[in-house]
Amino acid sequence: MKSLAELQALRDKMKGNMGVRHDDTGNIRVVVGMATCGIAAGARPVLQAFTEEIAKRGLKNVTVAQTGCIGICQYEPVVEVTVPGKEKVTYVKMNPEKAVKVVVDHLVNGKVVTEYTIGAVKK
């Protein structure tokens, strides 16, 4: 069973990899809407899917964060992805499967998944 002692081993491994960065200003930001509307629509499993996929792929340059209600409750779960130097992309009606695709296509390969964006859904 996992314990704090085992967490020490993970810490040592992470320190050893030198992948830990304390300055995350140059990071890609993934922001999930976590107000009542987002949570009710399934934001938590979406956030978990992002986290697991990012951990699995060992991506070091991504920060996952949350925001409140941004007023488009009908499109929740909403996820905003900001790559430094590029325009913010708003993904809507997300689910864990779509989250995995966004990690692979957008975060890893730099290709926006247009079909999940608010622009595509609104049309």
Next chain:
Amino acid sequence: MQELSLNLLDVAENSVRAGAGLIEILVEETPSSDLLALEIKDDGCGMSQEQAQRVTDPFYTTRTTRKVGLGVPFLKMAAQLTGGDLSIESQPGKGTRMRAWFGYSHIDRMPLGDVAGTVTTLIQCNPQVEFRYTYRWENKEFVLDTREVRQTLDGVPIQSPEVITFLGEMIRENMEELRETEREETRQ
């Protein structure tokens, strides 16, 4: 919301927005007394007595994007439907304590759901806040305190996806272990 753990996340997010530095979450499952309780206690900005009374009014909210605040009223309704209720104690400048309790075996009681997912989501998204999560099954307890976790991590960010995934598994395994031990003792 189909899971109590999602309600827990929703209410704890209110504590985050109240500027809390420490949020204490308690989940109590006591089948022997037919009780399931959730408690969230924070040291945030608190509310006046009048505000605290209006929290359970669906047409009261402090947010500006909509005119309704449905999180707490629905949770109160869900609790009352199972013979339980919801209470809020708050003091401006001191913090807020909310407790919701349910009839454990009531057919209308929502499943608890993924509490580990709720706790890790809170930790990951709010690295500036400390969390103390206590899970109580009958008279046995498991506690996860982010202050202890941070000490162990020695500078490695707590919100790192690897750490969050680890903490989620740790919470799940320990909760399951408590339930199993109790079941085995009952059998003997």
